[in-house]
Amino acid sequence: MSSEATEETEATEATKSAPSSPDEMGVFGTFALFELGASWAELNGASRRVGAREPLEVIAAHTERVAVDGYLTVGLxxxxxxxxxxxxxxxxxxxxxxxxxxxxRPGRHLTVRHTLTGVTRPLVYASQAPDQLQALQATEYAGGLPPRYAVVIPTRKSAAWWNLPEAKRLALMREHTAVGIEYLAKVKRRLYHATGLADADFVTWFETDDLAAFSALVARLRALREDTYNERLGAPTILGTARTLDELFTELAH
Ligand code: HEM
Structure with missing residues (x-):
């Protein structure tokens, strides 16, 4: 087999299975926010209940390649x-x-209100701050059970940020990380890089049981010099509650 053919086979193999964890690098996260139209509620209960199983079957058919998590956002x-x-x-x-x-069947009543895609990448700044890296790696989420709430905040930074010397960005990110570390036991986080893939540079993802602490964390980060380079923070901020897919589509059938 030629080396080209080998590379092709490897690439195909690499795209085959669903990532076991977003901790892996090069994993794409896609975030899709849906609204269910009023026409769905007008169907009779039995049709809704039968129809609501179809999304589960569709997701199951892709399960080997795509890992899907669901969150109820209505009302939030x-x-x-x-x-x-x-x-x-x-x-x-x-x-x-x-x-x-x-x-x-429910899909025909759905509108996709927002989508974002980003990719996980090796750390840019924390890897250059060994003390902080150690704290990041050592602090575990202390909640025990999986957190109830998820928050997605897309952010975009200004050209001025990208044109700062690296040492300056590193210093500003040190301030960010120092504040963040204080909340690590209460907030799980995940960073996806989205430059060129969405109208954002980052999709930030958080899970927590303590939304008051989370709000206080964001308020503190907003007071940092780094925040003056944020052109977009949210818009939209998406807040939802964790559900299994089965729970999610059962609730939507009611
Ligand atoms: C649990 C609290 C948090 C911790 C421990 C934390 C920690 C970090 C660390 C270590 C990085 C640097 C990643 C790297 O080295 O590449 C980072 C980047 C980032 N964080 Fe946080 N963070 C927290 C909360 C937040 C919140 C609440 C937001 C937004 C509302 C946020 C937005 C960002 C963004 C946009 C970046 C990328 C910045 C860039 O590369 O220019 N973080 N965070």
Missing amino acids: TERSHFLLRLHARQPEQSQAVIADLLRT
Whole structure:
């Protein structure tokens, strides 16, 4: 086999299986926010209950390539009912799940209100701050049970940020990380790089049981010099509650 053919086989193999964890690098996270139209509620209860199983079947059909998590957002994030977080080695694999979902019976009543895609990457700044890196790695989420709430905050930084000398960015990110570390036991976090993939440079993802602490954390980060380089923070901020997919689609059938 030629080396080209070998590379091709390796690339195909690499896109085959769903990432076991977003801790892996090069994992694409796609975040899709859906609103269920009023026409769905007008169907009779039996049709809704039967129809609501179809998304589960569609997601199960992709399970080997795409890991999907569900969050109920109705009442917490305007113009939406639920959020799906999809992890795959290629965004087209997540796209296929969403396209199939929209072809299901409830799918015909769904509007995609917002989508974001980002990719996990090795640390840029923390790897250059060994003391902070150690604290980041050593501090575990102390909640025990999986956190109830998820928050997605897309952010975009200004050209002035990207043009700062690296040492200056590193110093400003040290301040960010120092504040963040204080909240690590209460807040789980995940960073996806989105420059060129969405109208954001980052998709930041958080899970917590303590939204008051989370809000205090964001307020403290907003008071830092680094925040003056944020052109976008949220817009939208997406807040939801964790559900299994089964729970999510059962609730939507009611
Ligand atoms: C649990 C609290 C938090 C901790 C421990 C934390 C820690 C960190 C660390 C270590 C980095 C640098 C990653 C790298 O080295 O590449 C980072 C980047 C970032 N964090 Fe946080 N953070 C926290 C909360 C937040 C919150 C609440 C937001 C937004 C509302 C946020 C937004 C960001 C963004 C946008 C970046 C990328 C910055 C850039 O590369 O220019 N973080 N965070």
